[in-house]
Amino acid sequence: MIQEQPAPYNYDRKHRVFGLTAIFLVYGTLGYYIQATNIARPEIVASFESTSLISWSVSIPALVGAFVTLVFGKLSDMYGRRIILLISLIFALIGTVLSAFSTNFIFLIVSMSIGSLGIGALMPLVMAVVGDMYPPVERSKWIGLLNIPMGIATLFGNVLGGLITEALNWKFVFWSVVPFLVLSLILVPIGIPPLANRGVKHKIDIRGCILSILASSTIIIGISIAGAPYPWLSVQVTGLLVISLISWILFIRSEYGAAEPILDPKVFHNRSFNTVAVTTFLSTFGQIGMMVYFLMFLQGVQGIRTSISGWIFFPFTFLMAFIGVPVGFLLARTKRYKYLYIIGFSIVTIQMSGILFLKADTPAGWCLLAAIVGGIGLGAIPTVNTMVVQNAIPKRLLGAAMGALSFCLLMGISISPTVLSYAMNTTYTKSLALPTALYRIEDKSILEDVRRPDILQSEEERARLKEKFEKIGDEGGILFEQTFDAIRDAMESGLRKVFLIGAITALLSFLLILTIPEIPIGSGADVE
Secondary structure (H helix, E strand, C coil), X not given: CCCECCCCCXXXXXXXXXXXXXXXXXXXXXXXXXXXXXXXXXXXXXXHCCHHHHHHHHHHHHHHHHHHHHHHHHHHHHHCHHHHHHHHHHHHHHHXXXXXXXXXXXXXXXXXXXXXXXXXXXXXXXXXXXXXXXCHHXXXXXXXXXHHHHHHHXXXXXXXXXXXXXXXXXXXXXXXXXXXXXXXXXXXXXXXXXXXXXXXXXXXXHHHHHHHHHHHHHHHHHHHHECCCECXXXXXXXXXXXXXXXXXXXXXXXXXXXXXXXXXXXXXXXXXXXXXXXXXXXXXXXXHHHHHHHHHHHHXXXXXXXXXXXXXXXXXXXXXXXXXXXXXXXXXXXXXXXXXXXXHHHHHHHHHHHHHHCCCCCCHHHHHHHHHHHHHHXXXXXXXXXXXXXXXXXXXXXXXXXXXXXXXXXXXXXXXXHHHHHHHHHHHHHHCCCCHHHHHCCCCHHHHHHCCHHHHHCHHHHHHHHHHHHCCCCCHHHHHHHHHHHHHHHHHHXXXXXXXXXXXXXXXXXXXXXXXXXXXXXXCCCEC
């Protein structure tokens, strides 16, 4: 029998005002941290001379973040949002300060991973707080409005992070985050009340925690090393993937027997959640394809300057950040979401299919249009995802469900770059048709240089390579132009493979979302 869940939190007027202020600040701080540290990353790598470790500086903290979304989400259901938010902010603060004091790259990775113990949990916790604070229909407006602080931080994080890095030092980027974290620590206990039933005893699912760590870490490491340095069918890669598969099976089985599982099996039984989780994972391929490889196409294949390509790409980031605001109000007004899904995923599918036809000589206006369309499609989906999950899952599982949804997103962000990078690099290598005269020159270092596609994106590297060609003799200039065209053609082929994967995953997401059941907002949430 369906019963109303008793309110676990008492949000009076004071708590709502300070609570909204707190979560808006936390959400904006999260966006600023991500964007500012990303823009400073190349300078960090250069300062430590640790280019070979740059991928680990992304994947290891992301792996930690993926794990805590599951665990902290469940713990917030058990012990309350306030205490878990405070713990998350403390981890984020400690990791940020340690990052600013880092003296080598390994120490920085460890410090950022400590920070990710908190950073990774902030997004699902903020969404869960909104779910506690408002009934479903009104909730959709505020979830949409949360895009405002995230959007502002996203837009200005890159600029401020770059200015701070150039004017001072990359360490001050981390210091610039500290005041926002401290202010968040002050506001959270004021605005977010404690859990009403604090006297209830709970049992933490330690076995589930261990198995989820093992399962997620082995799959990410296995995919990360596949292709280079180990072949996909090597013992190292297949061994890690088999361990991951076994661990996932054991994890799911253990959750059925756990007194308080970190991921309640009832979440798996929910058709709406499963559909949203899979499409969230698949959509990251298109998102990474746009955020990383579309810019590579503009700068490398089309030869557009970094500053100009940034303006072309600006509508994508702007719309990704703010389109969720009107979407939230549409959800509140219509109480329907399936039509928004169909529109969003159909736009993404058309857009990712369209950029397959972009070429080196395609007018910049078409690239600008692709950025606009992609931002509209991809920007509409996260707000709808949040509302659908909160509408379909019982309120007592709200934290665990939001954590699981963020886990799927972070797993996609961790895995998709490796898959897309492998597809691009292998296609680039097969497509590279260098002039035969190049193999007869004495300076063999040129052959090593021209096999790297990043030559197209570095003016210094291009100038250095051109200087080498000029030393060959009179035919050096012509040979350089022929070689440059060959590299650009190969890179275009590699990027087209990336966009093809993005188009296929977008189409799969579109077909899958057509099957999601339509449960009007307000009629399915807050039930046992």
